[in-house]
Amino acid sequence: MKPILQAYIIDFNRSDNLLDAITNFFTVHNDIETLNHTLKVASEAQRVAKLYDVDPAKAEQAALLHDISNVIPISDMLHVAEELSIEIMDEERKYSRIVHQKLSRAMAEEVFGVTDSEILCAIECHTTLKANSSLFDKIIFISDKISWELPGNHQYLTDIRSKVDELELIEGILIYLNNIWDQKTKLKLIHPWLIEAREELLKKISHLPSGLSKPAQRALSGSGLWKLEQISKLSEAELLQLHGLGSKSIRQIREALEMKGLSFSNKS
């Protein structure tokens, strides 16, 4: 293990059983909050992996390791990343907590001896996702998000869970990414990997007319409307209530609907 990590790692019981080892790891580091979160993500990742025909044991391993760098104080994360020769982006220097996904990957290799590149890759992008993500990356990413028990009512989390269970994984991920995107003025920054992931997935899934203005595209995607079939369940009046949509956009959408043999709903 690299010396810089030794300074942060208390000796723990390195059981061959990763669940036992991780439980002991967080317990000796007195981080029960991360342990509880980790166990929830691990059980969710196994459940979601089975839904999508992915190896649940492997998903459990990635989930158990995804937040191991939480034992490093946030104020030390950049320094440790530098010592480990991890490439640090400007955005990560401004908001150092976000580098924990890369640190967890390095620790999975260094402390737990993980060599499986799929597991390491999923750990590395579990907070932000990234462009060209694999199905395995997406499963770990979304399992982390839907395991949060946030106080209050968070409809978007309920919507994500439904989409994941309906095997609409990309739609579920986009609900989360759009939720972040909508808060961009409030947030300190948005990680470039997240921006690239969102743009790529929006392109992949969108069946909207290509000539639509940017504000109209944002209004629709921000409301979870990426497919003409979804839009056809709404009336023109309902669509016009979305900020960013005007009569020109409505005409473009109407024409695209007609091309597919669809129309706006007649409900008033």
Ligand SMILES: [Fe+2]
């Ligand atoms: Fe995390």
Ligand SMILES: [Fe+2]
């Ligand atoms: Fe997490």
